[in-house]
Amino acid sequence: MDKVKIIELLNQDLEGEHGAIIQYLTHAYAMGEGEMSCEIEAIAREEMRHLDWLAEAIVELGGVPSLERGKMRMEGKSVVDWMKNGVMLEEDAMAPYREHIKLIDDPKIKRLLQRILSDEESHHGDFQHFVEKAQKEQAKDVRGSRQDRTTQILNQGIEHEYTVILQYLLHSYISPNKEVKRQMQDQAINEMQHLGWLAEELVDSEGNPRIEHTEVDRSARTADMLRADIKVEKEVAAAYDHAAKEVKEPDLKQLLLRIRDHEVYHADVFSDLLKEEEK
Numbered sequence: 001m002d003k004v005k006i007i008e009l010l011n012q013d014l015e016g017e018h019g020a021i022i023q024y025l026t027h028a029y030a031m032g033e034g035e036m037s038c039e040i041e042a043i044a045r046e047e048m049r050h051l052d053w054l055a056e057a058i059v060e061l062g063g064v065p066s067l068e069r070g071k072m073r074m075e076g077k078s079v080v081d082w083m084k085n086g087v088m089l090e091e092d093a094m095a096p097y098r099e100h101i102k103l104i105d106d107p108k109i110k111r112l113l114q115r116i117l118s119d120e121e122s123h124h125g126d127f128q129h130f131v132e133k134a135q136k137e138q139a140k141d142v143r144g145s146r147q148d149r150t151t152q153i154l155n156q157g158i159e160h161e162y163t164v165i166l167q168y169l170l171h172s173y174i175s176p177n178k179e180v181k182r183q184m185q186d187q188a189i190n191e192m193q194h195l196g197w198l199a200e201e202l203v204d205s206e207g208n209p210r211i212e213h214t215e216v217d218r219s220a221r222t223a224d225m226l227r228a229d230i231k232v233e234k235e236v237a238a239a240y241d242h243a244a245k246e247v248k249e250p251d252l253k254q255l256l257l258r259i260r261d262h263e264v265y266h267a268d269v270f271s272d273l274l275k276e277e278e279k
């Protein structure tokens with residue numbers, strides 16, 4: 001099989017991982033704090049590692065990782081339904097992995113897909129177990145329908161965080177600069193934390209997190225990537241600063257200021273990298 005075809009198959013797998021991450025996070029947040037939501041978030045983190053490995057393999061083959069999000073199973077209103085969706089989504093994932101393992105002869109990639117498949121088999125069992133657990137514990141959707149300035153601020157934050165997570169991951173995969181790669185990965189993980197904090201805060205405030213993103217910068221040159229990243233960090237630091245002044249709840253104010261400080265730090269880190277890159 002030629003490289004172009006392998007890249008295409010791996011990108012399909014990567015898109016599937018992306019869909020799974022968002023499906024699982026949406027449902028974990030919607031269930032509120034607890035053991036089961038923690039376990040589901042842990043599965044989402046494993047899918048993130050899969051996404052990362054697939055993206056690295058794609059870049060090694062000379063491809064560009066896709067930012068498209070694959071299929072999600074969001075139907076159903078109860079936690080039991082969502083856990084059944086998890087079982088089905090894992091089945092949706094296992095079938096193509098098995099097929100791609102057969103089709104691809106590169107031993108390194110075969111081994112990687114085998115490794116991922118074994119995780120998906122384990123997740124499949126986990127979700128079957130969660131279906132029973134959700135029934136037994138009568139787990140509920142704890143989201144509310146509050147819609148006001150506070151929930152709007154939190155959802156705007158989530159949208160921003162999701163966008164930069166994708167952007168920094170893409171930049172980390174594409175840039176040949178090792179230090180840029182490392183920092184982009186590191187800051188993407190920090191943005192994932194922000195997304196989680198904001199989504200949990202939103203559910204606690206009886207809102208409904210909407211995990212969607214806006215346009216991602218696809219610059220090919222490292223300096224252009226860094227310029228785009230600095231620009232977005234400066235904008236968002238100002239937006240969080242403004243939002244923190246606007247909200248009345250002291251805990252929320254504190255959270256927004258903490259995130260703002262991180263964004264200021266990101267802008268500084270990226271500015272230093274740009275200076276180095278331009279030398």
Ligand SMILES: [Fe+2]
Pocket residue numbers: 020047090093119120123124
């Ligand atoms: Fe999985």
Ligand SMILES: [Fe+2]
Pocket residue numbers: 161190191194259262263
């Ligand atoms: Fe952030």
Ligand SMILES: [Fe+2]
Pocket residue numbers: 164187191233262263266
């Ligand atoms: Fe940031």
